Structures are given as structure tokens and as C-alpha cells.
Amino acid sequence: MRDKPSTQATLQQVADAAGVSLATASRVLHGSGGRTVREELRARVLAEANRLRYVSHAPAQALARATTSIVGLIVHDIADPYFAAIAAGAMRAARDHDLMVMVACTFREPQLELEYVARLRAQRARAIILAASAFTGTRFLADLADHLAGYADQGGRVVAIGDHGPGVDAVIPSNYAGAQLAAEHLVSLGHTEVGVVSGPDTLATVADRLAGFQSVLPATAVAAGDFSRDGGYAAARELLTARPSLTAVFALDDVMAYGVLAAARDLGRDVPGDLSVVGFDDVPGAADVGPPLTTIRLDLAELGSRVLGLAVAPPNGSVTVPASLVVRSSTAVAR
Template sequence: MPRTSSTRTPGSAVTLQQVATAAGVSLATASRVLHGSGGRRVAEALAERVTAAAAELRYVAHAPAQSLARSRSTVVGVLVHDIADPYFAAIAAGAMGVAREHDLMVLVANTFRDPALERDYLARLRAQRARAVLLAGSAFVGEPFAEEVAAFADSGGRVAAIGGHGTGIDTVEPDHHGGGRLIAEHLVALGHREIGVITGPAGLATVAQRLAGFTSVVARPYVAAADFTREGGRAAALELLRAHPRLTAIFALNDLMAAGALAALRELGRPVPEQVSVAGFDDLPVATDLTPGLTTVRLALSDIGAQAMRLLLDDEPGGRTVPAAAQLVVRESTARAAGVH
């Protein structure tokens, strides 16, 4: 027999407010504990009181979360660093497809990798009572973002992220580290020892993770910084090849920069992969159309976007992490290092 509580209205669902009242905490705190909304920590003793009250009242997270959602707009915000980067375009497209199935409208905001602008957009989406927001861009290393996220969640909105953005947020976590490691292992197995790496914008967690995965195998690559664009990759490749003429391989931290590296090697008349191997990251559609076809790491970007949107919309308690595997895709742009047989 189900137990009933004096605070429960017979025949109606228990509300989150009733749980909060029973636990003697604020609605926001109850929401953080039971829906995982918001980035702030809840003290363990408080959290236990909330979960005990929820159990006592037979609180079902689903119904009130839905009713909360119904009171909001049908807009979901998606924050990206650079919509002109096909990486984000593919993620956004995957998220939009799922949103459309749910008759939700998606508004995409471009943050230009500016944390201040990212906070502004989040505040604006909160003011417009957006139902949910997807943080699609990589977090900034050491950049505190939790307060704005908590404010959004406290107002009743859902938050999900691609890549870690703090505790309590539903997250799809692409294996950037594992992908970097896969490329390093592949190049080392081919006999490469003198390897250049073209990195991405400083301070992005994605960049740090891909590089850390690589250097977990190849401790000391030559490094040139670029900006995730084709032109940046071309310039960085020229710089690397000038400074370190004995390089036998270049790993660019995304495919666009790898396309630029291939262009640089064409200009220099250095055949790929006979003299220099090139690898990228992301497996954008263009990777297969490059000459030679690009060895890279596949992230299922559209699926990642779709999965993140599903996490936003399923009204389950938040704070979940869904891993997204990285897969090595070997094409023609990598081969045995020159002189290695």
C-alpha cells in the first residue's frame, strides 16, 4: 500500500513546492537536488532532507517538471562558439532536428568564444523564459560560468552541455582525450617521431583535452598555435615546416586546419603522405573529399547534438553524463614515416 502524507492533496500529483516545504528548503534548492538543475552545490545534509521528503511524499520528478516546462516558451537556445565552423553547424543541425520533432523552436547564438558574450546570451534567454539551453561550445579552462547556469536553471529552465560545464548539468562528453591518443598511437606505429601539432584557440577545454590525449603518447611534439580555421592551419603548418624541416607528420586539432596544412604542403611541393603525413580531428564531410583523403578522428557530431537535445527534453533528473566515443578513421593522408621500413 502506498503511504500518503498529510501534505499531499489526494488524487493530485505532489509538487516540488510540497517537497521543498516538507524539507524546509527553498524551491530552488529542491530543484537542484531532484532535477539536478543549476551548478551550485547543495550541502549534503540539505540534499538528504530533500530526497527523504521526496521519498516520503512519493514525489515523481516527471510530472511537475513537465508542468514547469509547460509554463515556459517553446524556445530552446543553443550557444555555439562559431557557427561558421562546420563542427558547430553539424552539432546544431542534430539538435535542431530533435527540437523540431517536439515542435520546439531553436535559436542559435554565436559567442565568438567570448565568455562575457556567452553569459549575456544566457541571461537574455532566461529573460525570455526559454525552455532550455544547450551549451554546445567547449568550456573555457578555469572560466567560472556556474552562476549564470544556476540562475537559468533556478528560473525553471533546463541546461545541457557538450563537454563538461560543471556539476549538475546534463552532459554529452565527446572523448577528445581518447581521440588525441588514437592519432598519436597511429602515427607512432607508422614510425613517426618528429611530429608537429597545430593547436586551437587557447583556453578551450576541447583543445586542452585533444592535446593532452596526444601528449600522453608523444610527450614532446612541436607545437604551433592556430585558430581552428583553414587559413590558420595553413599558416601554422608553414611555420612548423620552416622551423622544423625534419618533421614527418603533422596533427591538426581539427579537420579545417588539416585542410590548410594539406594546402601548405601542396604549395611547398612536399608530397603527402610520402614526405609528410597529415591527420585531423572531427571527420567533417570534407575530410573524405580532400586529396589525399584525410586520416582523422570521427565524432558523430549530429548524433551528439541530437543526444544533448534529448537530454534537455526528457524531463528526467539532470546531472547525467553520456559519453560519445571517438573513432580513428584511417585514410590516405598518413603512411609510414620516410626512412622507416
């Protein structure tokens, strides 16, 4: 039988002895975080807390839950017009609540997202906004959930753009339905041989948009790139070289669509004369490229404003923001 310690035990020691995370131990002993703990884990934590003579220190807990006026906004790349427009909307809304928005870029590296959450937690940020598309992968999702639970236990608020799992209120862009609109538009113009310039398969946004498009046009040719002009250019050259019979290309975001337009030009394909191009997001500048880009419109500034509003409001569930088709001169009837 183990001897009982003579010194004051810490919450971390209780968690380690019970074989649970710090966040789980806090939920059991402090009643914080709003998440249910399995009865087996609860019993283990309580048993170890009793054995170790753990005593909750209320003033220390109150200090831990103190927050600043900082809201952390985590994006993939602020140079991307999509995230820049969202950030601008969030910052404008933050002024109404006397808050300061701190932007962190993951550059699509999952580990960086986890590190930023930990840093914002250490800085007592009032809220964290996950504006970047959720990464796929069960290990990452489990690690992120644990980080966010610990932050919530300190009184922090977590909201997101896009589905980041249960317990995270979110503004949900209509990615799947928007991509369906893009496919239906091309079908209405008589296009049957259509290629898709996709993005990284580790992102939920890519999966949703690709699935929505293929629910209408399932037999499409797909080439993956990254969410950049150069990524769109390389993927479009691959598609159009391998499948010169394609009469249309759908890019999963507007910046990649700019690369598609450039690749078509360099390959001698006239847009929209013998190749139609559709993007997604309607970022600032989509109407100014040549030819102006047909795209699926999301009100990006409104996304930023609404998610900031969620961050300062009590938990109340997620809301969906609709998408709409904006027809410009980069699409035409198939020939």
C-alpha cells in the same frame, strides 16, 4: 540597530542585504535549483528575509518558471562545419518534441556566452544547450555557474556538449581518447618527429586533445592557431619552416587540417609521400579534400541529437560518445 522597512521587500533586496547572489537567495527561500547552499549563507539569507519582512509570492514564482518552446543552442561559430553538423542534429531531434532551436554564436568570446545565457533566461527558453567548448579560467566558470543557477531556479534545463562542470548533464566527446588514437596511428606508421597544430589555449577541448596526443607522443613540436583554415595554415607553415625534419602533423580539428594540407603544398611537401596529416572530427568534406583526410571521427549529428534529448529529459547524468580512427590517404609509412 537597523529599522525594519514598512514596504514589501523584494528578493533582490534580500540577496543584497545578505551579500549573496539572487540565485542563492532564491534557492534558500524558494527551494529551487537543486543545489546545496552552505549553512552560513542560508542563515544570513533567512535572517535578512525575516528582518526585511520578505514574503514569497507564489503566483509570481509560477509565472517566472513558465517556459517557451525555444531551446537555445550556444556554439562558437555556426560557419564551422563542426558546429553546423551538431546544430543540424539538434534541430532534427527538436522536431520530434515540437521545439524550435535558436542558435547563438560566441565567436570564442567568453563574455558573449554569459550575455546569451542571460538573454535566453529573459526569454524563458525551455532549455539551454552549451555546445561550444568550455572556456577555462576560474572567474568565467564562477560567473557562468551563477548565471546558470539563476536560470535553473526559473525551471530552465541546462545541458552541454563536453564537460561544463558539476550539475550540468552533458554528452562528452572522447577528445582525450580520440587524440590518443591519432598518435598511436602515427606511431604505428613509424613517425617519431611529429608536429601538432593546436588551437586557443582558453578552450577545454584544446587541452584535452593536446594532452591525449602527448600522452602517446610527448616530445612533439606545437604551434597554436585558431580553429580555422587560415589558423591551421599559419601554424603549419611555422612548424614546417622551423622543423623541416617533421614527417607528420596532427591538427586538433579538420578545418585546421585543411590549412595544413595547403601549407604543405605551398612549401613543396608531398602528402602523404614525405608528410602525413591527421585531423579530428571527420566533418562533412573531410573525405573530399586532396588527399582525403585521415581523421578521428565523432558522429557530430548524433552529438546534436543526443544533447537535445538530454535537454528534454529529467536530469540523469552525462554520457560519453566514443571516437574512432578513419584512415584515408593523407597518412603513410614514414620515410
